[in-house]
Amino acid sequence: MLCDICKSNEASVFLTQIIDGKSQNVNLCDSCSKEYNVTDPTGFALADLLLGLGAGQEIQKGAAGSVCPICGFTQADFKKTGRLGCSACYDVFPEQLTSLLKAVHKGTHHTGKIPARQHQSLLHRDRLKSLQDDLDHAIHDEDYEKAATLRDQIRDLPKEGAHAV
Amino acid sequence: MNISGITGNPGEWVKGDGSNHQIVISSRIRLARNLREMPFPGWAKKAERIGILEQIKKVVDNLPEMKSALSEYLQDLSALDKQILVERHLISREHAAKSTGSAVVVNPAQTLSMMINEEDHLRMQSLRPGLQLRGAYKLLDRVDTTLESQLDFAWHPQLGYLTACPTNVGTGMRASAMVHLPALVLGEQINQVIQAVNKIGLAVRGLYGEGTEAMGNLFQVSNQTTLGEKEEEIIARLTKVIETIIQHEENARISLLDKKPGVLLDQIGRAYGILTNSWSMASKEALNLLSFIRLGTDLRFFPEESRLPVDELFMETQPAHLQKSASRKLSAEERDSLRAEIIRHKLKSLPAPDSVKAKQSPGPSGDKPAPNDE
């Protein structure tokens, strides 16, 4: 099997990239895989390769000129490095990132581990939402006694972010 | 613990005997974590990077799992020591290139390592012998849960853990296993296996990759995507695929013993002859020949006691380990001659391959799963 990049050496690294749901094989020789930094399986270094072979264009579609208010990172910086400046950058370039993530991952939503402190605030959000829905129903049904109880429950919910850090 | 405590001992995962350890050498899980709204290492200014490092290192050093650990700033380690950590798979090549503003913490058993300020603020890794991805994740998950009670990790309700590179968001997890597949290579079935594994979104890499083919018949299988699946789902999928690869390798071994015993005995016998009689040997040749001794041990051409010295040689014959044992910088020629000497010495008591004993044994390995009905 020959290397897909230089087309001359025998391939020793075999990868699959998934672009818009379709998988595509990429076979690299040793020196090309080193250049793209993909020899370490836990080295997370697929980015350059994936960005270089298709997904990168997605970044350029977005409007230029967005700057991260936290770290000052710009879209041009992202295009240049394929990395972001800080965690807040993910909310600064959402459209471009969404299509990129769709191109390289299995899904677009995290379904794995939730840190304990996030878990609490997510639970709080869910609880608040369900109480509010019940309250809306109660008011709609003119059940004011129930509405008053629900209002008390909402008032007594622990404040978000009040848990220990 | 200091660096010589690490370099003087092979990691526990080399000696250990996890499940399926004849074919699966080791299992690794790596998790990436970052502090919320702090610049990632590649974008942070030096002072910011040092501040982040101190904040994380303090917490990592206090982990119960890191009692008596090696904990070093990268600028305090020599190039050779860093290279040894790379050859032990305890840090990445990228991390070895870092200096001020980065650190490494390794537990004494060398089964848990932390890279602070690699591409992400924290990359932690758990390493186990044999096929033990679940066990490796369980330990790392527990460590991560302790850390997150003291560090505010960047996490997003839709995207999960946020990382410097968008290809790692979600679980931030890479799981991989190193597998030894000499019979699939000899039987020329390896490309089929690689293609099948690729089709389901997993990656296969040759080891070290200094040559144009996979050296020592060693391959690493890992997940490629991190978003859209739970950690346990990724690990279950990978484990299942590796179990299938093990069965293919075992079937290939049985078929070689059955149909081409002469070819097999010739390969193993030549490997034995060359390794025990050479005075100069390059690293690639050593790995390829040691692979056949390892196969010969699995097939009982050699006594079981030869397994550990052979596995140790895989590590000890790598360039940085050789230089460390010589305590000085060696030229390529000197390295090759020292490598040959170490191998001759270590294999001195290894008897010549015994084909009669091998034929009497019931199967190619002692811990094989139920045979595949295909």
Ligand SMILES: [Zn+2]
């Ligand atoms: Zn190439």
Ligand SMILES: [Zn+2]
């Ligand atoms: Zn930012």
